[in-house]
Amino acid sequence: MSSPCKAHEAESVFLSPSRRGFLAAALAGAAVTLAPMSFAAADSGSSRTKTITGHLDPGAADFVYLPVEVPAGVNKISVSYSYSKPTVTPGLLSNACDIGVFDEKGTDLAGKGFRGWSGGFRTEFFISAAEATPGYLPGPVGKGTWNIALGPYQVAEQGMDYTVNVTLEYGPDAAPFPHHVPPPFHQRPITLRAKGADRRRTFPHLTRGPVHCRRGYSPTPANMGA
Known part of the structure; x- marks a missing residue:
């Protein structure tokens, strides 16, 4: 029996899953991890982009991890994604897919690797030491395996074609994001x-x-x- 998850990597790469749903799927272990996408080291001030495309059949895992091998010397990661939204039989639902990301510290929900989740509200996000898209945590883009997490919680009968673009920018980190703690609020x-x-x-x-x-x-x- 063929897997309901198929993906493909290119330079452009071709590979072959509500926050409550994200957590429930992870805790239930309904996840698939695809082959990693690797980036080589590059000169400071340069950038590299790769694209992952793939197809998910009905019944695919609730959670799909797209590993990204990040080399040393990266100061920003940017991700965008899209997926097919076919016309479906009246009364049925079309495709819907969430997105989030874990850094090199791992995908354990109790760990420190979770760097953000925007559900289906955004089609792109970025993370750097100085700033990040709302819903994501700014901080260094560390060397190691990052995991882009797709959450295809609705897959139409035609299946879901997806595309994920990953861009790494190389160079020294900008000044860290300043964490301002507001003064205590005194009620009266x-x-x-x-x-x-x-x-x-x-x-x-x-x-x-x-x-x-x-x-x-x-x-x-x-x-x-x-």
């Missing part, structure tokens, strides 16, 4: 005055606090709101 009771009234009333259990806002990473675009 709120005093309100009713409209048209001269009296003020203090509410000891109603306190000022930071506003909680959800956007971008709410469960669906239809549910996004403050």
